[in-house]
Amino acid sequence: MVGAACAYYAARSGLTVTVLDRGPVAGGTTGAGEGNLLVSDKEPGPELELALLSSQLWRELAELLPPVTEYEPKGGLVVASGEAGMAALRDFAAGQENAGVTAHEIPADRLHDLEPHLTPALAGGFHYPQDAQVQPALAAAHLLKAAGERVRLRLGEEVTGLLTGASGEVRGVRTASGEVHGPYVVNAAGTWGGELARLAGVELPVLPRRGFVLVTEPLPRVVRHKVYAADYVADVASGSAALQTSAVVEGTPAGPVLIGASRERVGYDRSLSVEVLRRLAAGATALFPALAGVRVMRTYAGFRPYLPDHLPAIGPDPRVPGLLHACGHEGAGIGLAPATGLVIARYLTGGEPLLDTAPFRPDRFPAAV
């Protein structure tokens, strides 16, 4: 998704772009996502700025992309089970509001107006109307299509090396089928962004953070917003390697309800964890008791590309002239993709920077000892 957005905005700025993917479109990081476009889970700071810009850009893109991409500005609802949780949400929302986020406190007795199937055993919540959702794989594919003839798509073609000139500047990439020349290379390899950086001889510590999603049978609109428990925000921000789960539940236009969210650092291990699935199901049915009688059709796992400080790497790499990075967005890559693409396109065309990208500098991590 991030790569598609970079290609789209670069092409719109008049550049010609070759998109290389070793797999199909959205076959790596994007296809395993839920398509969250969230501001609600972000504390004030550089990532929230990027998310707010993205949220605006997604609204523009939604006009351009076909309805099949399922863009839904449905809003988020964060709920707390007790008064302590509610107080924490209130503090968090107050900070966000100063940064431009819209958040409305919903008292316990009004939660049902927003979500009729929600358990009555809650202390209240916050409604975030700017939260939205897309079907990420289709959004990526249609955005590449919308980019037009300036974007050439080469799928199933893996980058095996970087071509550099006499003074170390980027001249293109090598793939199994030959060389692709260009003055700039953008690393949008998601969870595998660290490997691509290594081909260029630089260290970018992108690591996988595994997550499972449960997919229910198609239902009527049982869940209307993206609904999640307050502890989700703490889990997202945590650096722990141990398994963390928090209930995140959302309906889709196609009918199935998606249930997350788990986080664990287990490398690229794709093996099914019954314990994770059990915890996800328990979390979801605690929020929505009606889901207890509903069947889960399938489950899928994916790897969030995370960097040690939980911020993405966006912008030129001062260590290799011509190399730019656009990866490491952890679980927020779909949401942050348009702003990332626009920032990258500005760098490529020498335009005015859109926002302060210093916190996203790709070389901000000390070299591994």
Place this chain on the structure above:
Amino acid sequence: MARTPAELVGAQPEPPFEITLDGRPVAALTGQSVAAALWAAGILAWRTTRVGGRPRGAFCGIGQCYDCLATVNGEPNRRACLVPARPGDAITTQEGHGRADLSV
């Protein structure tokens, strides 16, 4: 005369029993799936799609495509091709998601 799979393998099944589709009696054999029993009775559709209300029945027949969903004994979204028919099973044509009870 058409030869049935049962004839081809020389099967000698137990006497048929009865299941119903929307209240109408259908004969089924021990070991048959609900979909097989309905097909044997010449019934090809037992669900309507969620969006267009179009008829659906068995497609893959091996539990992968989820096209043959039916409401079996009041429980929606059962894959008719995998559910073994049992005497007295009440199959009802499933309209859309079959979960109208959850609509608010």
